[in-house]
Amino acid sequence: MSNDIFWNWLAFCKSKNKNPSILDFELWLNLLDLYHGGEIVDEFLKKINALDVPLIWxxxxxxxxxxLGDDLFLYFRGWIVWEGFEFYKLMIENPDEIVNLEVDLSYIFNEEIVGAMLQFPHQKNSQVQWTHHWSWRDWGEFEMQSSLPNLWARFGASFKSERVSYDVExxxxxxxxxxxxxxxxxxxxxxGKGVGTVQSILNAENYAVLIKYDSGLEERDTLIPFLFEIVP
Structure with a gap:
């Protein structure tokens, strides 16, 4: 599928509703046949994965x-794609410049588009890239200030660098x-991640748990129904 077709489909969706629900996205995908709906999902996931870089995080x-944790980072990338081609392109090239755009930054997550794409029954080639090729541990306040000075100047004063305290009881x-x-x-x-065993409850209120996957991967995840199912 060409970039133009994907972005034109997204523009069509936005012309119908600028704040769609997951049901709206599912409806728009189901207006297509299974093959072309799968093409849209495939292209979306490729773009999501292209945004999996430290500066975007x-x-x-x-x-x-x-x-950002894994789930919020995923929804943030969904929001970037939903904002359209020019915004997506700028985020890829120089995310620090978004402060100069007339974009509402009061809420920067789009769980709905991510949920609809992941639930669509035909995903051909791509999956969400869960195992990052970089580590968030290498990026702290100093790296943020030096790499993204414009964003830091606007939002840095309210940034809280402490990690979330988890309810382990x-x-x-x-x-x-x-x-x-x-x-x-x-x-x-x-x-993408497969089957694993819950090691501990990190935050009961937010459904955050530590999972050790059969592949050997061990990490924090949020047990969201459209992402997970219980294995009998």
Missing amino acids: CAGSIINGRF ASEIDIPDLGLVGVGARVKNKF
Whole structure:
């Protein structure tokens, strides 16, 4: 699929509703046949993965006022794509320049478009890139200030560098549309990470857990129903 077709489809969606729900995105995808809907999803995921770079994560973290976790970083990248080709291109080339655009930065996450794309039944070639080829541990306030001075000048004063404190006392959580999940539960990430075992509950309120995947990967994840299912 060409870039033009993808961005034209996105512009069509935006002309219908500038603040669509996940159901709106699902409707627009289902207006296409399975093959072309899959092409849209495939192209979206390629663009999401192209944004998986430290400067993009730093930009989102600065605007957000604290470091982005995996899920918020994914929704931030979804928001970037939803803003359109010119904005996406600028974020790829120089994210520090977005402060000069007339873009609403009060809410920078688009869970709806990500959810619809990940739930669409036909994903051909691409998956969300979960295992970053860089480490957030190498990027702190100093790197943010020096790499993104314009964004830091605008948002840096309210940035909180401390890590989120987790509630490690909970042994199980009841997640709507997913069920009761406790330490030792087997869960499956539907889009790339595979099956793993819940090691601990990090934040019961936000459904954050530590999962050790069968592949050997161990990391924090948020048990969102469209991303996970319980393995019997």
